[in-house]
Amino acid sequence: MAVVTPRVFVSHLAGIAVFDPNGDQVGRLRDLVALLRVGARPPRLLGLVVEVISRRRIFLPMTRVTGMESGQIITTGVINMRRFEQRATETLVFGELLDRRVRLVETDEEVAVLDIGITQLPARRDWEIEKVFVRKGKGGALRRKGETLTVEWSAVTGFSREEHGQGAESLLATLEQLRPADLAGVLHHLSPKRRAEVAAALDDDRLADVMEELPGDDQVEILGKLKDERAADILEAMDPDDAADLLSDLPEEATERLLTLMRPEEAADVRRLMSYEERTAGGLMTTEPIVLRPDATVAYALARVRDPDLSPALAAQVYVCRPPDETPTGKYLGLVHFQRLLRDPPFALVSSIADTDLPPLPPGTPLSEVTSYLAAYNMVAAPVVDESGALLGAVTVDDVLDHLLPEDWREAELHGPEAAGLTDTEPLGKAANGR
Structure with missing residues (x-):
């Protein structure tokens, strides 16, 4: 047989x-x-x-x-x-x-x-x-x-x-279900040649999501191998605060060249973020929170919160402001937590249930105070408002954690404890890699 x-x-x-x-x-x-x-x-x-x-x-x-x-x-x-x-x-x-x-x-x-x-x-x-x-x-x-x-x-x-210009379609098909952070781990462990080929095969939105999860050196390397027009498209698809952090690692000439190629409104947000000190509320914030006018209903607010492209932190609350609706907005009036939206009738106006007592953060608030603010009020995001009362953006807890962790935390996470100078208390096996 x-x-x-x-x-x-x-x-x-x-x-x-x-x-x-x-x-x-x-x-x-x-x-x-x-x-x-x-x-x-x-x-x-x-x-x-x-x-x-x-x-x-x-x-x-x-x-x-x-x-x-x-x-x-x-x-x-x-x-x-x-x-x-x-x-x-x-x-x-x-x-x-x-x-x-x-x-x-x-x-x-x-x-x-x-x-x-x-x-x-x-x-x-x-x-x-x-x-x-x-x-x-x-x-x-x-x-x-x-x-x-x-x-x-x-x-x-x-x-x-050795092959030059190797495609990546089949590789990406096997990895299409991975979360951006996990796909970032795959890219990080590829050779620079293969990393560039995979990045070239990803669509703009997917690559932007993955770039946000990569260490800074990998981000700079990948962006440097893209044509300027596509690099600008990727920066537009990234969260403005992440794009600002990446551009700050580039030479000034390259930064200005890419900002010029970006859509004016996207570039304006990134330039504004780059004008603030890095470890302040202004430098940490995103410029794209959910902004609603006072006459918006709870039903409309919930519809905005359902946007699958929003991070959980940004979807946790909406900000009530007078027009204009884009940051910097008109006068900031207050915020409404997601749980409150679930408790009130769909026809209620957000202005009638907004929390107006919680003080917003000035853009110059240092990181330590931002952290204390989120902890004291049990918040996952906080409004950032300028002296005129306009909402500039929101600081989310994930951005705060990025800056509280060691600068090389992404490399340590991708490589394991050894990359951070740590070792197993009792390594298993006898030889490195078990070989």
């Missing part, structure tokens, strides 16, 4: 949960590590890159994997929790093989790699790459849809050479 070996296409594995023998979740799969071999021999899978709860990435050897089925990966044995670092001889399947342009050995036709099939060797825990799912097509980016077919690894060639 023939032995049936399990085969899995890696697109079905992206982001699935990894469990230990007790059924406790260890983390989620973020990539697979392969060793390319000479000739037509299929690459051997060395292990998995698993993102644990702290967003640190660890290496899990394939010899510890007992099963890949039913949307989960089961492991056995002791797991080394040290941070994964890719070696020069290793290749990341998601990060480096998907979207690669290779050639069919038989016809020398160029094809794009859409997926990779892996299989477990009989009577062993070793896995290797067996199949390649490709699409035929012409042109530099292979964007024209053509015939798709699944071939043996030995039927294609070109995986070992």
